Every structure is written in structure tokens, then in C-alpha cells.
Amino acid sequence: MERLFSNAPIMAKNDEVRRGLWDLARAHRIMELEGHNDMSLGHCSMRDPWDRGVWLKRGNLGLEEVQEEDFILIDFEGNVLGGSGVRHLEWPIHTELLRARPEANFVCHTHPLYATLFSATREKLLPLTNEGAWFSIPPPHYLTTSDLIDTVELGRDLAKCLGKAEAVFLRNHGMCVVGADVKQMTLAAIFLEKACRAQIILAQSGLKHSAPPKAEIDKKRKTIYPVRAQNNFWDYYNRRLDRKERAEERRLSGGAIPDRGEYR
Numbered sequence: 092m093e094r095l096f097s098n099a100p101i102m103a104k105n106d107e108v109r110r111g112l113w114d115l116a117r118a119h120r121i122m123e124l125e126g127h128n129d130m131s132l133g134h135c136s137m138r139d140p141w142d143r144g145v146w147l148k149r150g151n152l153g154l155e156e157v158q159e160e161d162f163i164l165i166d167f168e169g170n171v172l173g174g175s176g177v178r179h180l181e182w183p184i185h186t187e188l189l190r191a192r193p194e195a196n197f198v199c200h201t202h203p204l205y206a207t208l209f210s211a212t213r214e215k216l217l218p219l220t221n222e223g224a225w226f227s228i229p230p231p232h233y234l235t236t237s238d239l240i241d242t243v244e245l246g247r248d249l250a251k252c253l254g255k256a257e258a259v260f261l262r263n264h265g266m267c268v269v270g271a272d273v274k275q276m277t278l279a280a281i282f283l284e285k286a287c288r289a290q291i292i293l294a295q296s297g298l299k300h301s302a303p304p305k306a307e308i309d310k311k312r313k314t315i316y317p318v319r320a321q322n323n324f325w326d327y328y329n330r331r332l333d334r335k336e337r338a339e340e341r342r343l344s345g346g347a348i349p350d351r352g353e354y355r
């Protein structure tokens with residue numbers, strides 16, 4: 092219980108922080124369901140609503156293990172201001188992407204299989220399925236290094252490569268996405284992996300294929316992914332997470348826990 096309350100004084104500055112971290116913890120666990128898990132690697136972050144810095148998942152935890160108390164607050168120089176636990180070495184990804192993109196409030200870096208395989212190529216991501224239409228700019232490939240982004244200079248360099256895009260591939264390593272809110276960050280991460288999977292499978296098939304024209308994709312982005320739909324998809328993924336976690340709890344308790352909704 093000590094760990095549970097160790098962040099409480101700084102988290103509880105207002106409900107916005109607490110609610111934000113609750114959602115961000117769930118976003119980690121949702122991504123685990125969608126192929127983003129890689130041992131204890133991968134981390135997402137939230138800009139502090141009180142401008143104190145960035146809330147970053149603490150190290151040495153798998154995505155499916157992250158709860159609302161598992162975040163540390165760092166400033167934009169990487170100093171730990173609150174919370175306990177290990178600071179991920181790649182913290183500059185978060186500070187520099189958020190510094191470069193004031194409209195973004197959430198950043199995610201993970202190593203999902205298909206997006207990571209795609210990062211080993213120089214291919215342009217095509218909107219072959221609906222998921223690809225999320226991205227208004229084909230996610231660029233960051234080529235400077237395949238190693239950790241563990242300095243401010245590399246973080247800045249990565250932010251420059253990302254530019255105005257929603258996502259960026261890290262060469263032979265993984266991917267990053269940004270979002271204005273937790274829903275956009277989570278959907279971007281899920282859709283990037285799905286779009287890469289579709290393109291890789293099609294390429295493997297040897298079948299002739301094509302993507303719709305740009306004007307149609309620009310229209311699709313508005314018809315398929317308005318805020319209303321983003322909310323619906325976020326709710327869906329949360330219900331899916333609840334079903335999985337409740338089933339797991341029931342299994343562990345020998346069926347003693349009744350099946351009821353947790354989210355909302």
C-alpha cells in the first residue's frame with residue numbers, strides 16, 4: 092500500500108491530474124491488448140495540466156501492469172519532481188516531443204511488432220485500410236540512430252523529424268505517436284500498428300494492391316474519425332479492457348467475483 096499512496100500528495104493537486112493518470116494507466120493496459128507489449132519496455136506520458144512538467148510511466152513495469160500511481164512527474168530537464176520509481180532512460184522523447192508540439196498533451200513510445208518491422212524499412216505508410224487514414228501525413232522514418240533516444244539532443248532531433256505528423260518510426264526500434272488527448276494518442280498507437288500489419292501482409296501476399304486517392308482519404312478521416320467516433324472507440328477499448336481484467340480476477344478468485352462493468 093505504501094507504493095499506492097506515494098504519489099498521492101502531488102497527484103492530488105486537482106482531479107484533472109488524477110483522472111488524467113487513471114486514463115493514461117488504462118491506455119497502457121489497452122495497448123497491451125493490441126500488440127504493444129515488449130516486456131517492461133514502452134512508455135506513455137501526459138503533460139501536467141499545472142505546467143509542472145510531464146507525467147511519465149515509471150520504469151520496470153509491463154504495459155499491462157500500469158496503474159494510476161505508476162507515474163513520476165519530471166520537469167522538461169528530466170529532474171524528478173514527484174513520484175517514486177525508476178525514470179525511463181528515454182525520457183527526452185517525451186519532454187522534447189511535448190516541447191515541440193504545444194497542441195499535443197500525450198506521447199507514447201512502444202515497440203509493437205509490425206510497426207517495428209516497418210521501422211526497419213524506408214517504405215511510406217499507405218492508407219490501405221481505414222486505420223491508415225488516421226494519419227494526415229505519412230509517419231516519417233527517424234534514421235539518426237536505432238539506439239535509445241536518451242539525450243535531449245536526440246529528443247530534439249526526433250521532434251524535428253516528427254514535424255507536424257501524428258507518428259514517427261524509430262529505425263529498427265519502434266514508434267512514437269502524439270495526441271491532443273489520451274484517446275487520440277491511444278487510437279494513433281493502435282491504428283499505426285494495424286496499418287503497418289496490413290501493409291506488411293499485403294506485401295507478403297504478392298497481390299496487386301492500391302490505396303485510395305488522397306482526397307478520399309482526407310474525407311474519410313473526417314467521416315470515420317470525428318470526435319464522436321473517437322469517444323466511441325475509446326469507450327469500446329475500455330469495455331474490452333474491463334472484460335479482460337474482470338475475467339482474470341474471476342479466474343484468480345475461483346469465480347467469486349460477479350461479472351459487472353467497471354468502466355463508467
Ligand SMILES: [Zn+2]
Pocket residue numbers: 132133181200201202264265
Ligand atoms: Zn524504445
